[in-house]
Structure formats: C-alpha cells, structure tokens
Amino acid sequence: MVSVPERTKILVIGGGPAGSYAASALAREGIEVTLLEQAHFPRYHIGESMIPSCRPFLKFIDVEEKVKNRGFVVKKGAALKLNQFKREGYTDFISHNPDNAAWNVVRSEFDEVLLRHAAASGANVIEGIRVESLDFAPPPDDITEATAVLPVAAQWIRSVDGSRGRIAFDWLIDASGRNGILSTRYLKNRTFNSALRNTAHWGYWTGTRKYAPGTKRENAPWFEALTDQSGWAWFIPLHNGTTSVGVVVAEDVTREAKAKMRVVRPEIDIASMQREFYASQLERAPGLKELLVGANLKDNGRDTVRTAGDYSYSASVYAGVNWRLVGDAGAFIDPFFSSGIHLALTGGLSAAGTIASVMRGRCTSHQAMKFHDTKIATSYTRFLLVVLATYKQIRSQDSPVLSSVDEDNFDRAIEFLRPVIQGAEADHRLNQDDLNSAMDFCETAFAPMADSFQDADAPLMRVHDMSAQLKHANVEPHDARGAYHTFAANASERSANTEDVQAHIAALRLHAQKAVFAMYSSDGYDQYFASEVLEGFYLKMERGSLCMMQAAADL
Missing domain, CATH: 3.30.9.100 (D-Amino Acid Oxidase; Chain A, domain 2)
Structure with missing residues (x-):
C-alpha cells in the first residue's frame, strides 16, 4: 500500500478525467501534486461518447497517442434525429478537418489511461483512499462571501484496512464527481435545473x-x-x-x-x-x-x-482563494451532445493553469479565481443553451423550433450548432457571417415569436420574450454568466422607450457575439485555449510556463 503524505502543495480529490488531467498538467510544470482516488482503477463509468475538442487537450499533455493507440472506435460524426417527421441530421466532424475525429470510449479504459498518465507525468497518485471531510482555516478578510472558505487539509480513510489520516495542502482541486464534497457539503452552492x-x-x-x-x-x-x-x-x-x-x-x-x-x-x-x-x-x-x-x-x-x-446542475461559483471545482464536482449538463469529458478537461486545464499562475506570481489570486470561475460558467452555459433549445424541439416535435416548416430535415440546425456540438472552444475558424447566422439561429430558437412582431414595440417585446423563454427554461442567473447570459439580464426592468431598447439589444448582441466568436477563432494565438480572453487574461499554453497572460487592450 502506498502511504499518503502528511502534506502536499496541491491536493486533487478524484481521479476521473478532470482530476487526472489537472494532476498531469501541474506535474508536468514541476509542481508537487497528490491525487487521492477512492476506487481502484479500472472502474466502471458511463459517458462513452467524446467530441473532437478533447483532442487538443490530450495533445497538450502528450497523452493523445496513448488514447489513439488504445483502439477505441473512431467517431467521425454523429446522427441526431429530433422528431419522427423529419430526416435525421448529421454533424460531420471531419468535413472541415480530416484529423478532427473523436472516439467512442470504454470509460474504464479511457479513465485509466489518463490516471496512469498523471502518475507517469510525476503526480503522486494514490488509489483506494476516500476523503471523508475537509479542515478549514479562517479565510482572509478580502474575499467575498461566496468564496469565503479556506480549506487547508483533508481527512481520509483507506478502503482496504480502514486506516485513517490527514493530509495538509496549500491548494485544493475538487474533482470528486457528482458527490462534489466541497460544493455540496460545505459551500452548498449547487442548483439543479x-x-x-x-x-x-x-x-x-x-x-x-x-x-x-x-x-x-x-x-x-x-x-x-x-x-x-x-x-x-x-x-x-x-x-x-x-x-x-x-x-x-x-x-x-x-x-x-x-x-x-x-x-x-x-x-x-x-x-x-x-x-x-x-x-x-x-x-x-x-x-x-x-x-x-x-x-x-x-x-x-x-x-x-x-x-x-x-x-443537470451548476454551482454559483467554481473557484476560491485556494480551491477550484472541476468536472462533475462543479457542474453537469445533460449528455445529449456528449459534452461531459470536454467540460472535465476544460476544468482540469483551467484549474492547473490558474493555480500555476498564482504560484508563479503572474497574477493575483483574485484574478485567477475570476478567470476559472468565468471559464467554467461560460463553457457550461454554451452547452446548456444548446441542450435547452434541443429539448424544446424534442418536447414539441410537431413545432418547427430548430427547423423551418418546409424543411424535411435538421441539417441547417446541425450546421449552425456544429461548433458547439463539436466542442465549444475548439478552433473552427468560422467567419463573421457564420457567427451572425449562428447567433440569429440561437435567438430564434429561444424566441420563435419574435419574428412575427411588426409594430414599433417589437424590440421591447423581443427582449421580454427572450427573458421569459430563458426563465421558463430555468436558466438561472448563475447559469447564464456565459455566452448568452445578457439576453435575460434585467429585461423586465428596461425602459419602454423603443430607441433605448434597440440600443440595449444591440449591446446584448455585441456582447454575446464577442463571447461566442472567441470560442471559434484563434484571435492571433496559435494554441488551443489561448484563443479566449476572459477577465482580461488568456492562458499561455506552453509546457514549463503554463500560466495566465494579460491580454492586449485591443483584444
């Protein structure tokens, strides 16, 4: 049996994709990290379908070839039939890039590949250890109530013999899955949709x-x-x-x-x-x-x-002064678009990059907190709104929600939603016309009555209708901090003046487009994840110097 150290620089709870990825990324930066996993791998898990955006993540930590060589079924696309009256749509992963295929994976094998890779990368991986509780210190005076917890140690138990111990740490990454020890037991900040x-x-x-x-x-x-x-x-x-x-x-x-x-x-x-x-x-x-x-x-x-x-659920906040929530420990979205592993790897990388940034003095702890919190909320929200629009079609199959009345298929819808379906932050290099079309399509999906308004009050009614649609779909304010959140922001309190409302809509659209455009284009940065500027920073994707970088003022 491997002994659990009494102290570590960074503790990761959970060895699923989010935890293993964070541990790998940190260990490769030369940072001490200990990962405690309660199971002994391989272990069963559902969630077998992946999307292409996972590949750049895997490539960054040099595990892509290990996954590729495992022999998983290659996933070149996916067929989606949203009702029985129209032909199925098909999202083609490789039409724009022959190397953009994903995989259908047996999760017991895939997850073990990632966990073993974390150990090979230098992380101290210990299986059969369950974290029972966390110890806390008084938080600093300058952090907000939502993040006012400062975990400093974990109490653990070994499954084989019942032995117990305590491990102290400077940083905590909670990747404990749906149980989400930090979110559910201490923060109590999880909201179900x-x-x-x-x-x-x-x-x-x-x-x-x-x-x-x-x-x-x-x-x-x-x-x-x-x-x-x-x-x-x-x-x-x-x-x-x-x-x-x-x-x-x-x-x-x-x-x-x-x-x-x-x-x-x-x-x-x-x-x-x-x-x-x-x-x-x-x-x-x-x-x-x-x-x-x-x-x-x-x-x-x-x-x-x-x-x-x-x-499906989300948290009101995903980061604190010395902790991060990643993967299902923070949020879970209905798996219709196979987003689970994508969101897990997104969180793992963001947690590693933001923690490394603070340790290296490249930003303050508050700046790193905001970046991770915004990153997870934005990634989650992009999938959430596409899933909600799809459910709206599924539950109203005789209505043209994601297609026109005269269309016999959902090909147009699938093409509009392709960048999100294939991985929200992947670089698909869409042009501005494509982006505008996608924005129009998403707006129409949530407010199908808007196009029928012909009078001068149409813009006001459109904002109200959008707000009502999102509220009805249970998109809470903390869910909506991402790509499209401003559509629902205080709409009922806006002025009835048509010009003011039109200006407001223009501002909302511009804000949403900026957020969405960042997930499609490179913006001058060649490496994945660095294409999106959040809270004034982007992530420098370079082994040995993984960290947040302040963006130029004109980006």
Missing part, C-alpha cells in the same frame, strides 16, 4: 447493426428523440464488441410509469422493473430499434440495465 430533471437507463448489446453501412457515415453513434416527447435515446458502438444503448426520460414520466407497474404487479423486483421500463422506452425510438434487430442485451445480472438520476 428543473427543466432537465431526467433519469437515464442503459445496457450493453451485442450483434447490433451499423448506422449508414457502406457510406462515410458508417458506424456513427445515433441519438433519437422519443416519440412520446419525454426524452431521447442513444446508440454508441464500442471497441469491445458491445454497443451502449440508453434512454434519458423525464423524471416525472419515469416515476409515473414505474408506479403503474408496481400497482399492476406489486411483486415485481427492482431489476425486473428496470428491464421492463427500459424495453418500453426503447419502443419509443423506432430508428434505434431498427439498429437492434437481431441484437441481444448483454446479461450482467443485476446490472443488466443500469439507471441513474440524470440531473
């Missing part, structure tokens, strides 16, 4: 068919809206000969259906109920059912059909 309260149910199949055989889209993953408008289904081929097949269903629909099953058959056991509910939901995905003809659900006993609460 009630519009995305769903349950996920999934299993693994053998002998499935391939999507679009004989075409360049062959074997792409398939995502389909359920015909009863209660959710969606996934079909993700894996390299181990199985296919991950799941459904995400509104929580109230799940609860009602299972209650009825219990009334009719009070003797039914939980495992049987899960399998029957799962099968009934797959019947509502006819396109996916075609891919399952002749296939068999792999029998894993009690785990044949797995289930989990699929609740």
